[in-house]
Amino acid sequence: MLSQKLIRQLQKIVGKPFISTKPEDLFVYSYDATQIRCLPEAVIFPETAFQISQILKICNLYHLPLVVRGAGSGMSGGAIPIKGGLVLVMSRFNRILEIDKENMTVWVEPGVVTAELQRKVAEKGLFYPPDPASLKFSTIGGNVAECAGGPRAVKYGVTKDYVLGLEVVLPTGEIIHTGKKTIKRVTGYDLTSLFIGSEGTLGIFTKILLRLLPLPETKATCVLGLSELKALPTVLNSLLRLQEPLTAIEFIDDLCLSCIAPKLPFKLPRVEGLLILQIDGSIEGVAVAHTKLLQLLKGLPVVVISTALKEEADRLWEIRRAISPAVFQLGSKKSSHDIVVPRARLLEMVLKIKEIRREFDLPVLCFGHIGDGNLHVNIMYNDNQEERAQMATEAVIKAALSLEGTISGEHGIGLTKARFMPWEIEPAALKAMQNLKRVFDPNNILNPGKIFVESK
Numbered sequence: 001m002l003s004q005k006l007i008r009q010l011q012k013i014v015g016k017p018f019i020s021t022k023p024e025d026l027f028v029y030s031y032d033a034t035q036i037r038c039l040p041e042a043v044i045f046p047e048t049a050f051q052i053s054q055i056l057k058i059c060n061l062y063h064l065p066l067v068v069r070g071a072g073s074g075m076s077g078g079a080i081p082i083k084g085g086l087v088l089v090m091s092r093f094n095r096i097l098e099i100d101k102e103n104m105t106v107w108v109e110p111g112v113v114t115a116e117l118q119r120k121v122a123e124k125g126l127f128y129p130p131d132p133a134s135l136k137f138s139t140i141g142g143n144v145a146e147c148a149g150g151p152r153a154v155k156y157g158v159t160k161d162y163v164l165g166l167e168v169v170l171p172t173g174e175i176i177h178t179g180k181k182t183i184k185r186v187t188g189y190d191l192t193s194l195f196i197g198s199e200g201t202l203g204i205f206t207k208i209l210l211r212l213l214p215l216p217e218t219k220a221t222c223v224l225g226l227s228e229l230k231a232l233p234t235v236l237n238s239l240l241r242l243q244e245p246l247t248a249i250e251f252i253d254d255l256c257l258s259c260i261a262p263k264l265p266f267k268l269p270r271v272e273g274l275l276i277l278q279i280d281g282s283i284e285g286v287a288v289a290h291t292k293l294l295q296l297l298k299g300l301p302v303v304v305i306s307t308a309l310k311e312e313a314d315r316l317w318e319i320r321r322a323i324s325p326a327v328f329q330l331g332s333k334k335s336s337h338d339i340v341v342p343r344a345r346l347l348e349m350v351l352k353i354k355e356i357r358r359e360f361d362l363p364v365l366c367f368g369h370i371g372d373g374n375l376h377v378n379i380m381y382n383d384n385q386e387e388r389a390q391m392a393t394e395a396v397i398k399a400a401l402s403l404e405g406t407i408s409g410e411h412g413i414g415l416t417k418a419r420f421m422p423w424e425i426e427p428a429a430l431k432a433m434q435n436l437k438r439v440f441d442p443n444n445i446l447n448p449g450k451i452f453v454e455s456k
């Protein structure tokens with residue numbers, strides 16, 4: 001319980017209406033998309049970097065834990081206050097500060113929702129490409145903290161490829177600025193890169209400078225069926241070698257397909273998996289690339305199920321978005337993973353997932369961004385199957401690592417994957433990371449208990 005004296009000190013910083021200890025507020029900010037719950041002792045809504053700096057100085061004085069929160073859509077428990085203390089909500093940092101058309105950059109506050117930023121820059125003919133499926137509610141701050149990615153990463157890369165600079169409040173309260181509007185910069189250590197993907201453990205972003213691109217004029221989508229899964233490497237290899245890179249290459253496995261089949265806008269032939277491809281660019285460029293793609297597909301072991309230009313393309317893309325809610329018909333709970341393997345080993349990974357499905361007799365399914373080797377693996381289970389789901393989780397992680405893969409491509413480590421860190425990261429590298437955390441946060445007040453399993 002926070003003392004009244006401490007609450008008064010915090011009220012002085014942000015104003016009385018912007019700190020709450022009401023049970024209903026504590027409840028609302030106790031969980032994220034993982035549904036793990038831990039109540040904070042207070043929730044605080046600052047408006048300026050200076051206020052955050054003062055709050056952090058107090059947290060250091062009293063060794064009070066503090067967790068930053070964007071929209072709470074994180075899939076690894078990053079925003080959950082597992083050590084209690086304060087949840088600091090970034091919702092008042094909701095302004096787009098400057099869209100610089102000449103330099104093609106934007107200064108944005110971290111609480112801005114990703115889709116809103118994309119809409120605003122699109123009005124000026126500009127494009128912010130990272131497209132996590134959560135973009136209608138996740139924030140830019142959360143995206144930078146997790147280095148969010150999405151289907152368009154095949155052509156455009158992920159969040160880190162667009163962050164030019166940051167204003168950050170360090171855990172000890174200093175406010176620092178990293179990066180510049182310049183495209184190149186090698187002055188000193190690259191602190192911007194260090195903060196990207198730091199999962200709210202090294203500093204709190206209060207302003208973000210992003211690089212933008214010209215807005216593509218149009219797009220096309222193509223849905224392919226894989227009659228045989230074993231054709232996956234040949235097909236993927238050919239698609240990745242196209243001179244005009246595809247924007248997205250998504251995969252949906254047989255079990256996901258069985259869940260969404262009734263909603264599909266076409267009759268599904270007998271296939272062992274589905275691929276959804278996207279092209280974007282200028283009107284002429286997309287038309288040419290689309291024709292070339294259809295030509296290439298004629299020589300590949302695939303069934304072209306549907307292909308569309310412009311708005312129609314968005315309708316086909318709905319297939320991909322239908323998966324997450326639809327899979328709950330296979331189990332009331334989900335253990336969700338976002339492993340990545342080198343692209344040449346994807347088929348092995350998909351086959352291992354099928355093996356794990358059989359071994360643990362659970363609906364283990366996969367879909368995702370195979371153009372990047374990134375698969376979302378969902379283990380669906382019910383209340384009485386918790387232990388089996390845990391074993392299946394370990395099997396999935398081990399399988400990815402055995403194929404030279406990594407345990408997270410976009411959701412981060414947070415709480416749910418901390419115990420697997422030593423499975424992937426060698427002891428000396430893990431120690432270097434923990435030492436880095438100590439340099440920035442000597443009292444371990446900022447998002448403690450995340451990424452690393454702390455010794456008791």
Ligand SMILES: Cc1cc2nc3c(=O)[nH]c(=O)nc-3n(C[C@H](O)[C@H](O)[C@H](O)COP(=O)(O)OP(=O)(O)OC[C@H]3O[C@@H](n4cnc5c(N)ncnc54)[C@H](O)[C@@H]3O)c2cc1C
Nearest residue numbers: 070071072073074078133134139141142145148149200205
């Ligand atoms: C349906 C659904 C689909 C999703 N699809 C994708 C996807 O396609 N790709 C993908 O990458 N992710 C996806 N996610 C995961 C999630 O949306 C992303 O990780 C997103 O970036 C989190 O943003 P948020 O604002 O919700 O952050 P939160 O969940 O609030 O926080 C996430 C982490 O960021 C830290 N943080 C937040 N703001 C700041 C800040 N200003 N400064 C420093 N640290 C901060 C928090 O402390 C926490 O550790 C999905 C989630 C859901 C629920």
